[in-house]
Amino acid sequence: MPSVLGLMKQREARARQELESWSEVLEQAQVEVDAVRERVEGARVRREELASVLAEESALGE
Known part of the structure; x- marks a missing residue:
């Protein structure tokens, strides 16, 4: 019998x-x-860059 x-x-x-x-x-x-x-951080940075570019183009187009 094994010991405790x-x-x-x-x-x-x-x-x-x-x-x-x-x-x-x-x-x-x-x-x-x-x-x-x-990946999430990279997607966030790219989204912010795109939003900035679109805002600049929108401002130039007005």
Whole structure:
């Protein structure tokens, strides 16, 4: 029969493996979030530039 201490060590080892697995998932998710954040920021900058150009052309056309 396994000892209580041995069972606790096994439980701890499984928990550490689970933690490592979830940490990897979290790291990959953060990479994805950062990439999408860059795309959003780029789209915002391009939209603002376009709005500025259209406003300038509109002002020249009046």
